[in-house]
Amino acid sequence: MSHLTIRGGSRLRGEAGIQGAKNSVLPILAATLLTADQVELRGCPRLRDVDASIHILRDLGCKASWEGENVLLVDTRGLSGCAVSEHLMREMRSSAIFLGAILARCGQAELSYPGGCELGPRPIDLHLSGLRDLGAEIDDAGGVLHCKAPRLKGREIVLSLPSVGATENLMLAACGAGGITTIVGAAREPEIVDLQRFLTACGARVSGAGTSTVSVEGGRRLHGCTYTIMPDRIAAATYLCAAASAGGEIFLRGAREEHLSTVTAVLREAGCSIRSDEKGIACACRDRLTAVCPVRTAPYPGFPTDAQAILMAALLKSRGATVFEENLFANRYRHVDELSRMGANIRVFGRVAVVTGVDALHSAPVRCTDLRGGAALCVAALAAEGETSVREIGHIDRGYQDLAGDLRRLGADILRTEN
Ligand code: UD1
Numbered sequence: 001m002s003h004l005t006i007r008g009g010s011r012l013r014g015e016a017g018i019q020g021a022k023n024s025v026l027p028i029l030a031a032t033l034l035t036a037d038q039v040e041l042r043g044c045p046r047l048r049d050v051d052a053s054i055h056i057l058r059d060l061g062c063k064a065s066w067e068g069e070n071v072l073l074v075d076t077r078g079l080s081g082c083a084v085s086e087h088l089m090r091e092m093r094s095s096a097i098f099l100g101a102i103l104a105r106c107g108q109a110e111l112s113y114p115g116g117c118e119l120g121p122r123p124i125d126l127h128l129s130g131l132r133d134l135g136a137e138i139d140d141a142g143g144v145l146h147c148k149a150p151r152l153k154g155r156e157i158v159l160s161l162p163s164v165g166a167t168e169n170l171m172l173a174a175c176g177a178g179g180i181t182t183i184v185g186a187a188r189e190p191e192i193v194d195l196q197r198f199l200t201a202c203g204a205r206v207s208g209a210g211t212s213t214v215s216v217e218g219g220r221r222l223h224g225c226t227y228t229i230m231p232d233r234i235a236a237a238t239y240l241c242a243a244a245s246a247g248g249e250i251f252l253r254g255a256r257e258e259h260l261s262t263v264t265a266v267l268r269e270a271g272c273s274i275r276s277d278e279k280g281i282a283c284a285c286r287d288r289l290t291a292v293c294p295v296r297t298a299p300y301p302g303f304p305t306d307a308q309a310i311l312m313a314a315l316l317k318s319r320g321a322t323v324f325e326e327n328l329f330a331n332r333y334r335h336v337d338e339l340s341r342m343g344a345n346i347r348v349f350g351r352v353a354v355v356t357g358v359d360a361l362h363s364a365p366v367r368c369t370d371l372r373g374g375a376a377l378c379v380a381a382l383a384a385e386g387e388t389s390v391r392e393i394g395h396i397d398r399g400y401q402d403l404a405g406d407l408r409r410l411g412a413d414i415l416r417t418e419n
Pocket of ligand 1: 123125127161164305306328
């Protein structure tokens with residue numbers, strides 16, 4: 001099994017670029033199905049989840065090939081199927097996003113139910129009820145979703161909570177629905193704005209992304225385009241937290257502070273000095289961090305659940321105690337046991353975790369429990385004495401193109417061993 005070896009104690013210094021956003025490219029890859037044309041995606045990160053999406057596209061009869069380091073060519077003209085096999089659905093829990101796009105293009109779709117994941121249950125009831133509102137007939141017997149929608153029809157859909165995946169799925173289905181669809185109570189994440197930009201570049205009429213009401217005028221024939229994926233705000237948050245944990249001074253080229261202002265606000269409160277302009281974000285962390293006011297995860301523009309573990313890792317040696325409240329996912333403190341092995345003082349009470357800063361962390365063999373939990377172990381290891389071995393890093397590869405390489409370029413003592 002591949003693993004990372006991290007020797008803590010080196011301050012970070014230097015510059016790193018930011019990969020394209022995982023949570024943006026995944027719905028955009030599903031959206032390519034709407035075009036029956038060629039799409040060139042630039043700044044496309046090389047991730048396990050991107051590979052899983054490529055496998056799904058190829059399974060459906062489409063072509064996808066890398067043309068250089070981060071340019072992916074997708075050609076969906078040859079689409080020949082509308083069923084995604086169960087093993088491909090299992091490769092990536094967010095594969096439900098293909099449902100809306102396949103329905104819009106083919107008028108039918110067959111997918112297995114994505115089920116739970118390492119973060120806890122992953123319901124898609126809002127996706128399904130929204131698609132039903134648009135006229136889809138969905139039979140979900142036996143863990144397989146049989147969906148039929150010879151003619152989708154636009155209308156108003158009200159989401160009872162701002163689900164990112166449901167908003168995206170419904171935007172894609174709405175492109176194939178006659179008339180106007182209005183999604184009320186939509187999620188407002190920057191990745192939804194990126195999806196709107198992509199769809200618009202393909203000739204769709206979509207507006208309102210970034211607000212809680214998204215409108216789609218469907219039924220237009222979409223064409224291919226060349227599109228550059230937005231920078232990954234969670235990868236940027238990870239490297240900021242790495243600098244906060246290890247100390248030092250870094251510059252993140254291409255990172256956009258407006259996408260992660262709740263994270264930078266907390267890091268400033270903890271004692272980091274952060275400046276940003278259109279070129280990127282500069283972060284300097286010289287002294288021991290201090291504890292911060294309670295950090296409550298919430299849908300965008302609130303504090304991102306995807307940055308909870310990473311920030312927690314950065315605060316393990318802070319002065320004082322910080323309270324975390326995880327409000328999005330039931331099972332998102334699995335990294336806590338692993339961090340505790342390194343000497344962290346964290347107590348969990350249901351959805352609340354209290355982190356009391358310690359004077360020192362020590363090395364330990366630890367294993368990744370999930371994508372962001374894995375990144376958090378690396379952030380903590382940068383501030384630990386001795387050599388930490390991080391195992392089960394396949395989780396990290398789902399969302400980071402080259403976490404070890406980026407941290408090494410920033411001066412960390414980190415080695416990846418493949419076996
Ligand atoms: C997306 C992100 C993920 C991030 C999450 C929350 C992608 C590929 N993944 O996941 O990294 O952590 O947003 O910011 O973009 N829910 C329901 N019913 C539904 C759908 C969701 O109850 O039909 C609940 C979920 O259980 C969860 C909450 O809504 O508690 C938010 O989930 P959602 O916004 O849908 O997250 P994802 O789109 O799965």
